[in-house]
Amino acid sequence: MARLAYLECGRCGQRHASQRLHNVCTACGGPLLCRYDLDTPGLPALEEVLRRPAGQFRLHELLPTESGAQTPSLGEGATPLLPGAGLGAALGLPGLLVKDEAQNPTSSFKARGMAVAMARARELGAVAVCLPSAGNAGCAAAAYGARHGLEVHVAVPQATPRAIVRACRALGAGVTEVPGSIADAGKWMAEQAAQHGWFSLATLREPYRVEGKKVMAYELVYELGRVPDVVVYPTGGGTGLIGMAKAFDEMQSMGWIGAERPRFVSVQMAGCAPIVRAFESGAETALAWDAPAETAAYGLRVPAALGDFLMLRALRGSGGSAVAVSEEEMQAGCERMARRLGLWPAPEGGACVAAAAKLRARGWLGAGECVVLFNTGSPFPYCA
């Protein structure tokens, strides 16, 4: 049985009932986070969870859907954690591991969030949903919308790769291309949502996509039997990072781990790096990035994020860091992973290789550390 107790605003702490559809906190506009009953006995021990079939809903008690282990799935989750092999050697990180999220349905980690958010939206009575997307989230929304029988509307920046737009349409979603960045697509979509009564699944403007993404951190502990030393993650809207930080807190509350945390590293592109700038300046929130530069890492072209303060808290609270990389460094990172590991990553994954190289050169990453680098998607959708 799911143990979802209530929703809590990540900014002001206001509680909201979990049994109806919510977007942001009605008191302050902050992002809502799921809180579970972790005190009532009966939670499975880690050993019991490990005996269950692998997959996104393995620990269904700590996911919000009422259908629990029976929640419809497209086979998301349980992605491989690959030894870094030649890539680790090249970076001077023999303990390097690569979590390959490209092996999810629709070829990115976005499937995890949509698997949960779309199932929950359906349970709570949504009929039509919408979101702005850099591409991958829209594609995942289209797939899970089709699976759950929900109408899906996606707004994407005009620069979005053709293959992604085609895939969204093939999966039955309505797609509108909006000039500018994802922030412009977001503004346009907010107006449409209000006009048509569509439920918004925009990043952190509903509480359940984060829940799907937090499972990545659970899987690290299932696989390693411990918390890694460092997690290097490409950051746009930040749901992956925020979800994983939340998951480690939950694991500590359940007694699975102690107070140890991986040092989180947020990776952004130099032409749009609001979180890196805020981290370096010591700010608690990030100023919006003016005129974000075009980049091949579409998912990282996010000039402002609602969850900026949650990301910055996770970075600082874990003793982590934030690194911006150039387009050339990102491309070189892709090539390195492809040739040294046999895994051609999404540009966002290549950006993580470049960030790890920088941090190793600075001595911030030690040779003996267990460093997990995320490849969040496949480059194939970006090719056409």
Ligand SMILES: Cc1ncc(COP(=O)(O)O)c(C=O)c1O
């Ligand atoms: C491949 C890929 N990696 C990373 C990101 C950034 O994810 P988040 O917005 O959760 O920070 C995105 C977002 O679109 C993406 O598509």
